[in-house]
Amino acid sequence: MxxxxxxxxxxxxxxxxxxxxxxxxxxxxxxxxxxxxxxxxxxxxxxxxxxxxxxxxxxxxxxxxxxxxxxxxxxxxxxxxxxxxxxxxxxxxxxxxxxxxxxxxxxxxxxxxNGSNAKLQIIGQEGYILKPSHIVTMFSLDELEIEIEGFDEIRKVDGFSLFVIENDKERKAKITKATSPVIVTEFELR
Missing domain, CATH: 2.60.120.10 (Jelly Rolls)
Incomplete structure (x- = not known):
């Protein structure tokens, strides 16, 4: 990853x-x-x-x-x-x-x-499943904290910054702190 x-x-x-x-x-x-x-x-x-x-x-x-x-x-x-x-x-x-x-x-x-497998959605603290061979971005207007399964460190992302993950295997990402909606985009690498 x-x-x-x-x-x-x-x-x-x-x-x-x-x-x-x-x-x-x-x-x-x-x-x-x-x-x-x-x-x-x-x-x-x-x-x-x-x-x-x-x-x-x-x-x-x-x-x-x-x-x-x-x-x-x-x-x-x-x-x-x-x-x-x-x-x-x-x-x-x-x-x-x-x-x-x-x-x-x-x-x-x-x-x-065109022809890409991609999506955009708003997520809450319920988390998000990161799929293998996908690039995922996470964005929030305010500070954001993300916990990724298998890693001890919490990712802290400033407001109006973009967190990008090039994922290699299925993992769960959980939003542990967010005061405004979190926008997630997902793009499948083929």
């Missing part, structure tokens, strides 16, 4: 048409987001206006949820979805999507290459 903690000073911040986006992690770790040569990417964005058009990510699937504020998504000619804090939406990255949001909105994004 390999593990990493990516902190604010590790993150890459860039401007986009509707605000700023902060890349928390990308895989492979040396991938270039602009070249779209990644398998998955975790990021968080803020908004400078109350409406925006999403970038086209044809060939990818997207998960998005508001960490703060509200976010309404409009998938052209398909449907609309109103999201409250920590409510996730999963959709095709190639869809033409626009949004309306509150100015205080901050979102969380997980983008994965």
């Amino acid at each position: 390999k593990e990493f903690i990516f902190k604010k000073e590790d993150f890459k911040v860039t401007k986009w048409a509707g605000g700023e986006t902060t890349q928390l992690a990308i895989y492979p770790y040396d991938a270039d987001f602009s070249e779209r040569n990644f398998l998955w990417r975790v990021s968080s964005a803020t908004f400078t206006s109350t409406s925006s058009e999403f970038s086209n990510f044809n060939g990818f699937q997207r998960y998005i949820l508001p960490l703060k504020g509200k976010l309404n998504l409009y998938h052209e000619k398909l449907y609309e979805r109103k999201l409250s804090e920590f409510e996730a939406e999963y959709f095709d990255g190639g869809w033409k999507t626009v949004s309306e949001n509150t100015l205080d909105c901050m979102d969380y994004n997980f983008i994965v290459k």
Whole structure:
């Protein structure tokens, strides 16, 4: 098992048409987001206006949820979805999507290459089963403590940091401290 903690000073911040986006992690770790040569990417964005058009990510699937504020998504000619804090939406990255949001909105994004076995979910202190050959990320706005079966040391992760586990065998991870929801992404390596 390999593990990493990516902190604010590790993150890459860039401007986009509707605000700023902060890349928390990308895989492979040396991938270039602009070249779209990644398998998955975790990021968080803020908004400078109350409406925006999403970038086209044809060939990818997207998960998005508001960490703060509200976010309404409009998938052209398909449907609309109103999201409250920590409510996730999963959709095709190639869809033409626009949004309306509150100015205080901050979102969380997980983008994965089509054909990948991946998921995003919110977990509580009930824990999470880490599967073999999976990369799992854990994120919380506030400090987080994680206990992993078979290891004595408790992992302490600062708020707005990303804990990444490259897992080699099935283990249970238990959240021992969290004051805000914990977002978990999972990606199967093939």
